[in-house]
Structure formats: structure tokens, C-alpha cells
Amino acid sequence: MNKPHKQQQETGRQSPIKRATxxxxxxxxxxxxxxxxxxxxxxxxxxxxxxxxxxxxxxxxxxxxNAIARGLITQRSNMVAVIITRQTNLYYPEVLVQLTQRFSEHGVRVLLFTLEHERDTDSVLDQLLQYQVDGVVTAATLSAEQMGTIENAGIPVIFYNRTLPERLVNSVRCDQEEGERWLVSELANSGHKRFAIVSGPADSSVSMERTRGALQKLKELNIDDVMIVSGDYSYASGRAAFAEIVDRMEGLPDAVVVANDVMAIGCVDEARETNNLRVPEDISIVGFDGVGPARYAAYDLTTVRQPVGRMSEAAVSMLIERIENPGLSPEKRVFSGDRIRGGSARLVDDEA
Amino acid sequence: MNKPHKQQQETGRQSPIKRATxxxxxxxxxxxxxxxxxxxxxxxxxxxxxxxxxxxxxxxxxxxxNAIARGLITQRSNMVAVIITRQTNLYYPEVLVQLTQRFSEHGVRVLLFTLEHERDTDSVLDQLLQYQVDGVVTAATLSAEQMGTIENAGIPVIFYNRTLPERLVNSVRCDQEEGERWLVSELANSGHKRFAIVSGPADSSVSMERTRGALQKLKELNIDDVMIVSGDYSYASGRAAFAEIVDRMEGLPDAVVVANDVMAIGCVDEARETNNLRVPEDISIVGFDGVGPARYAAYDLTTVRQPVGRMSEAAVSMLIERIENPGLSPEKRVFSGDRIRGGSARLVDDEA
DNA sequence: CTCCACATTGCATGCGAATGCATTATTGCC
DNA sequence: GGCAATAATGCATTCGCATGCAATGTGGAG
Missing domain, CATH: 1.10.260.40 (lambda repressor-like DNA-binding domains)
Structure with missing residues (x-):
């Protein structure tokens, strides 16, 4: 005797189940x-x-x-594309969750696209257009041409933490330069003089901005001799970067400005373990992002936290608005990061 | 003179751009x-x-x-739903990236659903069915009834790191119990005697399995008096859990088995900072997952790493197979975690 | 009781692409 | 060169739902 199963097991499972229409x-x-x-x-x-x-x-x-059939007739798929790079997700996983949940509150589904690097955008673009998404949030850089393609299809786009030079686009971002300038000035105010910078990968616009911000401020302070090494945002590359600084610089820096928290943590570990330095007594290290690990007691980074909640909220509402009302003119929303004075930098209390 | 713009700007932007058919x-x-x-x-x-x-x-x-129109006629949307909880993403962001990229290699797009908790599944289910996804990967628990609904629609489902009791389902998972048993036996072999366990949230099936595995092994070793406290997988809750252990236990444990790495890190910090303990000299702390921060020098956790690459690969290929061939019978694929003997536990070298 | 305004309902059509079938062009073979 | 086999192409229909329009029903005002 066979164990009787649920239903329609008899008729052969091959038969494509007919959904009710x-x-x-x-x-x-x-x-x-x-x-x-x-x-x-x-x-x-x-x-x-x-x-x-x-x-x-x-x-x-x-x-x-059937949402597919409905989409065909209404010309609205109620789906938006979210494009992230590996980096976005690995170092800021919350972004994606927040975007998805907020969109979902508006009855909008997220079609996810991930890029290994910030270049393989073309194929993604094709997909995205084929699926008739109503809008796009991109945390990857698009070229002006690519942007044009999407625009011609009448699809609104929000740039997340990036923008497109010489073009009016919608964007939501954290003010990277401002944040870096604050970090550098805090360090300088506290007597740091010998700076090194660890930048991110060359194709990361976020890294470019951060590095630029830091350099600007340093220049204003007449600190010109700054060593810059670069990493790929990973912990290992942070350690390697610090090693490279030690290796190439004459004498040690007293402050290292790192393009993100994860690499900053790598620097701290390398400084402590390999170079027997105390952080922050011997050397100050600052990061950027305000990710979870930045708060771990062993690191307690001085950093600038991106207000992910408000940023994703802004991205979602801006996009929804533009889906409902295609005529809206472009808008840029820039958020200041939250300044966190952690124990990874020797800072004087200048509040007095 | 107005600056001449791209095109069709004149006709009023309101006009919905007509895509070529x-x-x-x-x-x-x-x-x-x-x-x-x-x-x-x-x-x-x-x-x-x-x-x-x-x-x-x-x-x-x-x-x-137009992929929408195509989907309507072919009865294939070439979209799959991926359901994750906040936890999945926050503590294992890589899973999502890997799944998405691998699906994309098969020409399949990912429709993302995130749950605040492992319960709000019902609304997600509705969406998912409306969008005619070809398959589902779920890293959230579904009830038998919910599973039945999807099954009746003829949509194959892969359970990621979970399963459904008393039902034949496809699943891909890391052997949590086995991993915990290894951790416990390593600790016991190295002379640890006073154990405490930090479990995850009650609605996490993964946490249940891990705790069960640890308890089983402890029981086999005739260690019965084990304190269990629970957290919510977060760093803060790890610290709180350790504090609670110190508070409630008579004397200190010499080994703490924690349900995930992030909480384990919290325990390490709390042990060091608040209780002035040395890890691992005074106390051993082990985690689970093998996330990035577990490798940071300050923690260097002894843990079991989930083979995310192989697991996501398995999930994707299993699902694709079942989409193409609905008749395939259920399959379970269980992966052993990678055993990592880090510096957070005082372990004797038993390889000799 | 009559007439009009408005709420309900059904009919027919269209969204954009895929596909079975019929038709026509092409090729190969003896 | 003639004929069958095959490739190339077009026609008509279909997927499941939304929506303009016409038809019908309901209620209220006069």
C-alpha cells in the first residue's frame, strides 16, 4: 500500500499545474x-x-x-531594479534590506542585480529594460550613455552614493568629502602631523571622493607630503596597505585616514600585531561608513557613519515619486554622515 | 534661446515614452x-x-x-524569488550576492523578499505567487501550509539552511549539529569542563539546531550542568549574554559556545573589557558561521565556516534543475562546515 | 408616478510576444 | 530538369488581465 499523498500526485507530476485565472x-x-x-x-x-x-x-x-499579465496591460510592472556591487552588499548589507522593505511598503518589488565590478553594467542594463522595471536605484556607476538608454525608455533612476558628471540626475548620497574633511581636521586639531591615506579601488567613485576630501583638507592645512596607498576595501588589503605604508614611508605616520571601516580595521590589526604599535597612543587610524564591526570594542573606530536609514528612505520616496509623476525635475539629496569619535584616534576634546 | 536638449523634450515630458515593440x-x-x-x-x-x-x-x-509579454505567453517568468530574513543578510551578506550572480549566469533574475522576522511570510507568499516566479529559494522558515500553497502552484522550492519536518522538500544546508559537536569535542578534548551556551533567537531554526548539537555532544560527555542564555545574533546581545552568564553562573565557565560569530565576538569583548579575562587563556569562546570579522586578528575565532560558495551553487543548480524538470524528486544536500581552529579557544594540538 | 443621475455589470478589445499551421522559397538528389 | 524534402516566412491565435463603452439597474427629486 502506498502512503496516500496530498493530491494530484496520481495524475503524474509532470502535468503543469494549471493556475486559476x-x-x-x-x-x-x-x-x-x-x-x-x-x-x-x-x-x-x-x-x-x-x-x-x-x-x-x-x-x-x-x-x-497574475502580476505579469497585469503589468502587460497597465504598463506598470511594479518592479524596480536595484543594482549593487559586491562591495555595497558586503560592507553595507543593510542598504539592501532597507531598500527592499521600504519599497515593499509601497507595493513595489525589487529585482536585484549584482555586479562583480563596477563595469559589467551593460548586460544588467539589457535585463533591466527587458523586464520593464518602473525605476532603478543604482549603487554602481553608470556611464552617460547607459544613463541615456534608460532615460530614453522613460525609466527614472536614482543614484545611490554616486552621481553622473555633467548630467542632471537624481541622487541620494552621503557627503563623503565633508566627512573626510571633518576626520582630517579632528586629527589635525589634535596635533597629528604625519598623515597617510589608504584609498579604495580605483574604480570606486566613493573612494575617489573620500580621498579627494581628505587631500583637500590636508592641503588647506598645508600638509602636503602625504603618502597614499590603495586597497580593495577588504580586511586583508587594509593590512597590506598598512604594511606598505610602514615599508615605504620614512618613519611612521601618526595618522592614517582609511577609505572604509573594514580596511581601517585591517590597519589597526597590522599596526598592533606586526608593528607593535598602540592604537591610538602611537598612531591614530580613522575609517568611514560606520559599519557594525567599527563598534567592536577591539577597534572602536573614529569614523563617519552613513545614515543608511534616511538615505534608503530618501531613495525610495524619490523613486516612487518619479514613477508616479514622470515630470518631476531631478533632485539631489545629500546627507551628512554621523560623526563618531571612537577610541581608534587620539583626539583632544575640543568641545570645551 | 533655450539650450537644445536631447530629444522629445519639447513634446512635454509627461508623454509616456513609447517603447518599440x-x-x-x-x-x-x-x-x-x-x-x-x-x-x-x-x-x-x-x-x-x-x-x-x-x-x-x-x-x-x-x-x-519585452520580458513581461514573453513571460505571459511562455508561462516562464525567468524570475525566482529569494526570501531572506534580516539576519541572513546582515550576518551573511555573501549568500545573496552569490545566489544572484549564479542565477544570473543561468539567465534567471532574482526577485528579492526580505522579512523582518521569520513570521511575516504570508504576504510575501502572495506576492511571490502573483509574480509567477519559476522557483523559490527560502532562507526563512515556511509552514507546511505555506509550502503546500506554493507546491500546488507547481513552483519548486529550495530551503536554505532549514527544512520542513514531516515533508519531503528540497534543501541545502550546512550541518549545524555536526559543526557544534566538533566544536564541543575540541573544547572537551582540550580539558574544558565548565560550559555555557549562548543561543540565538527562539524563532531561528538554525539556532535551535546548533544548540541541540552542542547539548547532545555535551550530554555524551556527561557534562550536564550547562547554562544557556540567548541573544538575537547581534553584537550587543552577545555582550549582554556574556554578562548574564557571569552574573548568573556560580564561578566562571571555561568555555562558551556561541550560536554565531557576531555574538561570539560580543562575548569576547565583554569578557576582556568588563571582566578582565584573557581569551583564550582564561576562557575559550567559539562561534559559528565563519563570517569576515571572525578572522580579524583581535578575535581570530575558533568557528565552523559555512561553505557559502558551494551551498549557493548547490541551491541554484538544484532549483534550475527542478524548474526545467518538474518531475524530479526532492533532494537534500548537506554540507559539512570548514573547521577553523582560531585563537579564541585554548585547544591542544591533537593532530599528533 | 416620472425622469434623471449615478452606480453596477458585461462586452469587446488590446497589451507584446510566441507558436502551430499553412504557404512559399530553397536546396539537394536522381 | 523534375520532384521531394527542408528551410524560411507569414497568418492567426493565445497568454491573463484591465478598461472604455454600452446596457442595465437603483434611488432620489419633483
Whole structure:
């Protein structure tokens, strides 16, 4: 005796299960297909009786409106594309969760695209257009040409932490330069004189901005002789970067400005372990981002935290607005980061 | 004089930009719509001449096949749903990136759903079915009933690091119990006697398994008096958990088995900072997951690393297989974690 | 009681591409 | 050169739902 299973196991599993359509529901409820369609919309008119019969029939059949078909007719897929790079996700996982949840509150689904590097954008673009997404949030850099392609399709785009030179685009970002300038001035105010910078990968616009901000401020302070080494945002590359600084610089720096927290943590470890330095007594190290590990007691970084909550909120609402009202003109929203004075830098208390 | 803009700016931006359809291409190329459709498929027959004319016309119009319309007729959306909880992403961001990239290699897009907690599954389910996804990978727990709903729609599901009791389901997971048993036996072999356990949130099946595995092994070793406190997987809760242990236990434990790395790091910090303990000389602390921070020099956790690469690879290929061949019977793939003997535990070298 | 305004409902059509079938062009073979 | 086999192409239909329009029903005002 075979154990009896749930259902339709008999008929062979191969048979593609036929999902109930609005016609099926209509038939069972003894009404027209239009009626079913109307019951499952908001502003449509339907009598209570009608509604009841349809809903009960729909329930019986396990009917759910087919979002694909609906999208075809309404010209709205209710999907947006979110483009992230490996980096975005690995060092700021929260961004994605927040975006997705907030979009979901607006009845919008997220179609996710991840890029290994900030270049393989072209294929993603194709996909994105094929799927008729209603909008795009990109945490990867797009070229002007790529942007043009999307724009011509009438799809609004929000740039997350990046922008497009010489073009009016919507963007939400954290003010990287301002943050770096603050970090550098804090360090300088506290007597640091010998600076080194650890930048991120060359194709990261965020890293460029941060490094530029730091250099600007240093220049204003007449500190010109600054060593710059670069990493790839990873812990290991942070350690390597610090080693390189020690190796190439005459004498040690007393402050290292690192392009992100994870590399900063790498620097701290390398300084302590390999070079027997005390942080912050012998050397100050500052990061950027305000990721979780930055708060771990062993590091307690001085850093600038990106206000992820407000930024993602802004990105979502800006995009939704532009989906509903395509005429809106471009807008840039810039958020200042939260300044965190952690124990990884020797800072004087200048609040007095 | 107005600056001349790109195009169609004049006509008012409100006008919804009309995307080229296969008919437009057909007309321009002087062929039928079917021909256009065929050129954009794989196995379809088309002469070189035809192909050239269509492609050139398509190019001229910026035509891209409408994946929504295609999905409607082919009954394949080429989208899969990936359901994650906040936890999955925050403590193992890589999972998502890997899944997305691997699916993308198969021409499959990811529709992302995130749950605040492992319960709000119902609404997600609705969405998922409405969007006609071809398959589902879930890193959130589903009830048997929910699973039934998806199954009835003929959609294959892969459970990621979880399973469904009393039901045949596809799953990919890391052997949590085995990992914990190894951790405990390593600790015991090295002379640890007083154990405490920090578990994860009660609604996390992963945490349940880990705790169970540890307790089993402890029982086998006749260690019965084990204090268990629980956290929510966060750093802060790890610190709090350790404080609670110190508070409630008579004397200190010599080994703390923690349900994940992030909390383990919290425990280490709390032990060092607040209790002035040396890790691992005074106390051994072990975690689970093998996340990035576990390797930071300040912690160097003894832990079990989930083989995320192989697991996501397995999940993707299992799902794709089942999409193409709905008849396949359920399969479970269990991966052993990588055993990492880090400096956070005082372990004797038993390799000799 | 009559007439009009408005709420309900159904009919028919269209969204954009895929595909079975019929038709026509092409090729190969004897 | 003639004919069958095959490739290339077009026609017509279909996927599931939304929506303009017409038809019908309801209620209220006069």
C-alpha cells in the first residue's frame, strides 16, 4: 500500500499545474471576467454581493491575479531594479534590506542585480529594460550613455552614493568629502602631523571622493607630503596597505585616514600585531561608513557613519515619486554622515 | 534661446515614452512580427538576410523584447524569488550576492523578499505567487501550509539552511549539529569542563539546531550542568549574554559556545573589557558561521565556516534543475562546515 | 408616478510576444 | 530538369488581465 499523498500526485507530476485565472473565477462565481478584475482593484465599483461571490470563488480556487499579465496591460510592472556591487552588499548589507522593505511598503518589488565590478553594467542594463522595471536605484556607476538608454525608455533612476558628471540626475548620497574633511581636521586639531591615506579601488567613485576630501583638507592645512596607498576595501588589503605604508614611508605616520571601516580595521590589526604599535597612543587610524564591526570594542573606530536609514528612505520616496509623476525635475539629496569619535584616534576634546 | 536638449523634450515630458515593440521592428524591417520574434530566440529558423535586417531595425529603434509579454505567453517568468530574513543578510551578506550572480549566469533574475522576522511570510507568499516566479529559494522558515500553497502552484522550492519536518522538500544546508559537536569535542578534548551556551533567537531554526548539537555532544560527555542564555545574533546581545552568564553562573565557565560569530565576538569583548579575562587563556569562546570579522586578528575565532560558495551553487543548480524538470524528486544536500581552529579557544594540538 | 443621475455589470478589445499551421522559397538528389 | 524534402516566412491565435463603452439597474427629486 502506498502512503496516500496530498493530491494530484496520481495524475503524474509532470502535468503543469494549471493556475486559476480570472475567467475560472468568473465562471464559478457566475459573473463576467471584468467583474473579477474589478473586485481585485482598488477604485473599481462593485456591489457587496458581487464582491462576496467573487472573493469566495477566488478563495475556493486559490486564485491570485497574475502580476505579469497585469503589468502587460497597465504598463506598470511594479518592479524596480536595484543594482549593487559586491562591495555595497558586503560592507553595507543593510542598504539592501532597507531598500527592499521600504519599497515593499509601497507595493513595489525589487529585482536585484549584482555586479562583480563596477563595469559589467551593460548586460544588467539589457535585463533591466527587458523586464520593464518602473525605476532603478543604482549603487554602481553608470556611464552617460547607459544613463541615456534608460532615460530614453522613460525609466527614472536614482543614484545611490554616486552621481553622473555633467548630467542632471537624481541622487541620494552621503557627503563623503565633508566627512573626510571633518576626520582630517579632528586629527589635525589634535596635533597629528604625519598623515597617510589608504584609498579604495580605483574604480570606486566613493573612494575617489573620500580621498579627494581628505587631500583637500590636508592641503588647506598645508600638509602636503602625504603618502597614499590603495586597497580593495577588504580586511586583508587594509593590512597590506598598512604594511606598505610602514615599508615605504620614512618613519611612521601618526595618522592614517582609511577609505572604509573594514580596511581601517585591517590597519589597526597590522599596526598592533606586526608593528607593535598602540592604537591610538602611537598612531591614530580613522575609517568611514560606520559599519557594525567599527563598534567592536577591539577597534572602536573614529569614523563617519552613513545614515543608511534616511538615505534608503530618501531613495525610495524619490523613486516612487518619479514613477508616479514622470515630470518631476531631478533632485539631489545629500546627507551628512554621523560623526563618531571612537577610541581608534587620539583626539583632544575640543568641545570645551 | 533655450539650450537644445536631447530629444522629445519639447513634446512635454509627461508623454509616456513609447517603447518599440516587435511590430515596430517588423514594419521597419519589412517583415512579419513572427520573424522578429524568431530572430530573438535561440532555436528558431531565420535566414541570414532576415536576421540582419531585423537586427539592424531593432538596433535603430532600440528594441528589446519585452520580458513581461514573453513571460505571459511562455508561462516562464525567468524570475525566482529569494526570501531572506534580516539576519541572513546582515550576518551573511555573501549568500545573496552569490545566489544572484549564479542565477544570473543561468539567465534567471532574482526577485528579492526580505522579512523582518521569520513570521511575516504570508504576504510575501502572495506576492511571490502573483509574480509567477519559476522557483523559490527560502532562507526563512515556511509552514507546511505555506509550502503546500506554493507546491500546488507547481513552483519548486529550495530551503536554505532549514527544512520542513514531516515533508519531503528540497534543501541545502550546512550541518549545524555536526559543526557544534566538533566544536564541543575540541573544547572537551582540550580539558574544558565548565560550559555555557549562548543561543540565538527562539524563532531561528538554525539556532535551535546548533544548540541541540552542542547539548547532545555535551550530554555524551556527561557534562550536564550547562547554562544557556540567548541573544538575537547581534553584537550587543552577545555582550549582554556574556554578562548574564557571569552574573548568573556560580564561578566562571571555561568555555562558551556561541550560536554565531557576531555574538561570539560580543562575548569576547565583554569578557576582556568588563571582566578582565584573557581569551583564550582564561576562557575559550567559539562561534559559528565563519563570517569576515571572525578572522580579524583581535578575535581570530575558533568557528565552523559555512561553505557559502558551494551551498549557493548547490541551491541554484538544484532549483534550475527542478524548474526545467518538474518531475524530479526532492533532494537534500548537506554540507559539512570548514573547521577553523582560531585563537579564541585554548585547544591542544591533537593532530599528533 | 416620472425622469434623471449615478452606480453596477458585461462586452469587446488590446497589451507584446510566441507558436502551430499553412504557404512559399530553397536546396539537394536522381 | 523534375520532384521531394527542408528551410524560411507569414497568418492567426493565445497568454491573463484591465478598461472604455454600452446596457442595465437603483434611488432620489419633483
Amino acid at each position: 480570472s475567467y475560472d473565477v468568473a465562471e464559478l462565481a457566475g459573473v463576467s471576467q471584468s467583474a473579477v478584475s474589478r473586485v481585485f482593484q482598488d477604485g473599481a465599483s462593485a456591489s457587496k454581493d458581487m464582491r462576496d461571490r467573487v472573493l469566495s470563488a477566488a478563495n475556493k480556487l486559490g486564485y491570485r491575479p | 516587435s511590430y515596430d521592428v517588423a514594419e521597419l524591417a519589412g517583415v512579419s512580427q513572427s520573424a522578429v520574434s524568431r530572430v530573438f530566440q535561440d532555436g528558431a529558423s531565420a535566414s541570414k538576410d532576415m536576421r540582419d535586417r531585423v537586427l539592424s531595425a531593432a538596433n535603430k529603434l532600440g528594441y528589446r523584447p
